[in-house]
Amino acid sequence: DGGITQSPKYLFRKEGQNVTLSCEQNLNHDAMYWYRQDPGQGLRLIYYSQIVNDFQKGDIAEGYSVSREKKESFPLTVTSAQKNPTAFYLCASSPWTGLNSGANVLTFGAGSRLTVL
Amino acid sequence: EDKVVQSPLSLVVHEGDTVTLNCSYEVTNFRSLLWYKQEKKAPTFLFMLTSSGIEKKSGRLSSILDKKELFSILNITATQTGDSAIYLCAVESNTGNQFYFGTGTSLTVIP
Numbered sequence: 002d003g004g005i006t007q008s009p010k011y012l013f014r015k016e017g018q019n020v021t022l023s024c025e026q027n028l029n030h031d032a033m034y035w036y037r038q039d040p041g042q043g044l045r046l047i048y049y050s051q052i053v054n055d056f057q058k059g060d061i062a063e064g065y066s067v068s069r070e071k072k073e074s075f076p077l078t079v080t081s082a083q084k085n086p087t088a089f090y091l092c093a094s095s096p097w098t099g100l101n102s103g104a105n106v107l108t109f110g111a112g113s114r115l116t117v118l
Numbered sequence: 119e120d121k122v123v124q125s126p127l128s129l130v131v132h133e134g135d136t137v138t139l140n141c142s143y144e145v146t147n148f149r150s151l152l153w154y155k156q157e158k159k160a161p162t163f164l165f166m167l168t169s170s171g172i173e174k175k176s177g178r179l180s181s182i183l184d185k186k187e188l189f190s191i192l193n194i195t196a197t198q199t200g201d202s203a204i205y206l207c208a209v210e211s212n213t214g215n216q217f218y219f220g221t222g223t224s225l226t227v228i229p
Contacts, residue, residue, distance in 0.1 A: 041221060044208075046217075049216065095217075105215070107163075109162075111160045
């Protein structure tokens with residue numbers, strides 16, 4: 002079955018530590034996204050990537066980093082510079098069909114819940 | 119600034135009631151509007167709307183888009199406890215293939 006796999010589902014970290022959240026998709030989608038979800042704030046975009054070896058900052062990129070070395074994979078590192086990292090993180094993907102083509106549907110992974118102790 | 123606003127933020131109804139969830143948007147280079155249902159983890163896709171006035175329907179759920187007034191509604195008739203979830207509205211922009219989300223509406227259906 003095609004889909005998006007995020008790991009780990011739950012993660013605890015101490016202040017000052019970097020952590021990396023994994024996101025793998027087998028949908029052959031070009032575009033991948035990372036969102037952060039906090040209660041009452043909806044989904045906020047951290048980073049997104051339309052093609053391999055290229056990515057753009059979203060609205061709340063400070064304290065996060067990403068890489069896109071393979072089409073299937075888009076890991077997110079939460080660095081110690083992120084002041085309030087406790088949150089639910091969602092990875093998503095969509096076909097990138099170009100600027101003048103049809104609309105896309107975002108497909109989501111099951112999410113990773115990060116708690117900083 | 120691009121934004122999507124959903125209302126109400128939360129709603130509690132009894133089984134059998136009909137609910138209407140609202141989504142208004144101001145997004146440059148609109149491409150589509152999407153509705154998702156999120157129960158605990160991954161949001162699941164409900165509808166994609168690209169044209170005004172054409173109702174999309176799936177069972178007890180339906181949705182419609184008004185591109186002139188920049189809003190969409192999601193209707194749920196004869197609600198059931200299984201409809202309890204957060205309902206997310208998102209708008210896709212042609213600019214950079216971005217999706218803008220609202221804060222969501224938290225729906226609770228009590229028996």
